[in-house]
Amino acid sequence: MPVSATLAVNEAIRAKRESGKYVLPLGFGEAGLPVHRSLTDRLSRYAGRNGYGSVAGVPQLREAAAGYWSRRDLRTEPSQVIAGPGSKPLLYAALMAVGGDVVLPQPSWVSYGAQVEMLGATPLYVPTIPGDGGVPDPQRLKDYLDHARTIGRDVRAMVMTLPDNPTGTLAAPEIIHRACDIAREYDLVIIADEIYRDLVFDAGRAYVSPADIAPERTIITTGLSKSLALGGWRIGVARVPDSALGDELRERMLTIASEIWSSPSAPVQHAAAYAYTEPAELRDHIADSRRLHATVARAVAGHFGAAGAEVAVPDGGFYLYPDLAPYRSHLEAKWSVKTGADLSELLLDRYAVGVLPGSAFGDGIKELKLRVATSQLYGQTDAQREAALRSAYPLMLPWIAKALDRLDEVLKDLTR
Structure with missing residues (x-):
């Protein structure tokens, strides 16, 4: 590869x-x-924090991230939050925790398919509707899933990207609703990559997260590398569902995290905690x-x-x-x-x-x-x-x- x-x-x-x-x-x-200067100041202030800390992340970051989602009408408890060294490893941990083949939008970010293949599974690419990138076309999705299962493929998850990389478009709410309904019908876990959520150009445009529609089966991954240009700091957070399935996925993801990265950088976590409180x-x-x-x-x-x-x-x-x-x-x-x-x-x-x-x-x-x-x-x-x-x-x-x-x-x- x-x-x-x-x-x-x-x-x-x-x-x-x-x-x-x-x-x-x-x-x-x-x-x-x-x-932003306030973030470099925070990083400097906590530079002496050198302990590993919790695998899930320091309490301050998990509380701040829970507040971030709660302010977006997704009520979140700190126990639902997992921090990692960027959203990319969190995505990998989520895919590993779910297992099986994965539905991906076509086109979609290069790392989705690569990570699925690294896990020994196969991506199932479903074309998107032009202008509504990041979400598989619901009209085709059921046919693709039926065919995949007919030939023996074990499809367990679907990725959505809102807004989308590579097209830069944001799928319409009705498309997201229909895709989520199909995910529920076929018992798929939804992994919503929302790292560009705060960079939707039209501030008045309604934003629909898959977690609004299918909260019991949606994992959200995000980070600060895009909205605050902190790519090199390597910090991200995931929100797991508040459900029995979510509890199971959380335990699996924490086990994976404990064996791969142990915990994110402590000073960066404290700076990220400040960022997720969203000061003026x-x-x-x-x-x-x-x-x-x-x-x-x-x-x-x-x-x-x-x-x-x-x-x-x-x-x-x-x-x-x-x-x-x-x-x-x-x-x-x-x-x-x-x-x-x-x-x-x-x-x-x-x-x-x-x-x-x-x-x-x-x-x-x-x-x-x-x-x-x-x-x-x-x-x-x-x-x-x-x-x-x-x-x-x-x-x-x-x-x-x-x-x-x-x-x-x-x-x-x-x-x-």
């Missing part, structure tokens, strides 16, 4: 930059923003981040759309998923591009544009879809990133304007 595609493209982009080339870094989904300065910081992500992601989507690509307007996070299928014949005749991997390699090698092919996210190899991440356009220094975060007109900042102009040049040369 190769290194994660998102991490691999980040290394390729770094190598291009070190060679002196101007690079458009559109491959790696890091939040690309400076850490961090709420404002996230609001500024959300506005910046929305402005830049929608602008990049507009440039792809103007170039003739098919692309949904993103609803949250910092991703979009353009499809260059309208140029299939042209790209093959001019550039010998036959697959999404061919297209992404051409963009990196000829134009120094780092993106990922849709095939990395479960789509067919011949699809000419690309996962584009926009959050690395905010600047190469903390000063630039801070200026982007505070600017009322970030698209007018010279380094962001330069990146968008370069994207136009590349798309025109690629498609003309």
Whole structure:
């Protein structure tokens, strides 16, 4: 199994930059923003905490995370919270605790399928509805499940991502409801990856969690790497159901955690506990981040759309998923591009544009879809990133304007 595609493209982009080339870094989904001072202060204050602590996490963090969900109308007790070194290992622990094959949206984040396969199981990819990414299409889901069980597959879980990576879209509430109803009918555990929940662009848009609909069978995973740009701090939390099934899954996940990571970093847990209390300065910081992500992601989507690509307007996070299928014949005749991997390699090698092919996210190899991440356009220094975060007109900042102009040049040369 190769290194994660998102991490691999980040290394390729770094190598291009070190060679002196101007690079458009559109491959790696890091939040690309400076850490808020209140969090670095908290981390420093607790730097002397060096004990392992509870496997589930320090009480302060579990209480704060319970409050975070309770404020979102998901009543949560601290006993339902498990902390881990990032949401990715928590996801892996949840998949291991449930066992069996797993329904995944197609397309979906690269690590879902890889983790399922690492556990010796098989992902069952079910296509999503265009514009409603992150949730398997309910119209197809039952047929896929019936066929899988007919041929003897042991399907026990389904993953949903709200909002979605790679498409940047947020599924409509009725689609989430129908998918949850099917999960209940087929006795599937739902694992809801909600790490981008606080980055939904329209603050007035209703957010429906699978835990609102099927609370007895939904595990939620989230973290601070996206909303507060703390990817390198490696801290995440999971919420298990308040049910007999939830109690069983909690015990299994804690057993797994005890044998893999023992406990997350104690100083980071205390800083995360402060973050999950959602003080005013961090709420404002996230609001500024959300506005910046929305402005830049929608602008990049507009440039792809103007170039003739098919692309949904993103609803949250910092991703979009353009499809260059309208140029299939042209790209093959001019550039010998036959697959999404061919297209992404051409963009990196000829134009120094780092993106990922849709095939990395479960789509067919011949699809000419690309996962584009926009959050690395905010600047190469903390000063630039801070200026982007505070600017009322970030698209007018010279380094962001330069990146968008370069994207136009590349798309025109690629498609003309």
